[in-house]
Amino acid sequence: MLNVSDLRLCRTLLFLPASNPRAIEKARGLDADLIVLDLEDAVKAESKQSAREAAVAAVREGMGGRPVAVRVNVPGSSWYEADAAALRGIGLSFAILPKAESEQQIRDLGERVDAPVLAMIETARGVQVAAQVARAAAGLVAGTNDLSADLAIPAGSGRAGLALGLQSVVLAARAAGIAAFDGVCNRLEDDEGLAAECREGRAFGFDGKSLIHPSQIATANRIFGPNDNEIDAAQRLIAAATGGAERFEGRMIESLHVEQARALLARSRQQP
Structure with missing residues (x-):
């Protein structure tokens, strides 16, 4: 079971509507590292209650050994309170809070559901306060669709306009020692x-x-997981290192690079 301490080993978060029973059943056999049952954007207003009930049932039944998270509706919406109440004590791996804009929002949801919380950074204000949000979160998730809209980035113009926001999410997560997801x-x-x-x-x-x-x-598992060449290079570096700054295969390495190599090997061996 994936927990906060090894969340950074997670390569893929598959979001699916909690209102779609076929998608939930199929997800039990998929190779995503974390299954996210969505109660927010993917669910119509008239289906919110039934989706919530389906998510609770799915979490209790289990997702084929996969860790499972539930994305609740945004705080202040007419569904948030019921979402949080329904998720408490059901064995949830993580809750996911959309449009996070304060540390207190994260703490509030975590206390309500008794589970760690991933915070979605989806607004300009969210980017500005990401470092504060990260203090209470188990991880940060970049909400690129909503962030693009909030920044008035034209549709179809690529991700260049998101670069500062994306890097800000990573910076906030790393400063807090938590995971970050694109x-x-x-x-x-x-x-x-x-x-x-x-x-x-x-x-x-x-x-x-x-x-x-x-x-x-x-595709995402392959690219976010170390490939054979990276693994081989990491093993060679660790074997060659003797301490301090030294030459290795045409470049200078030191203890920092050894630590990076060991982290890469840990990621390759301990995927969720």
């Missing part, structure tokens, strides 16, 4: 585009990526 790729039939986003997200420092379709899992 936002979703909306293009379901663009494998190259998904791979490019995953490579960019990993280059930014994200631990993994949010997904909205099972077809995206394999």
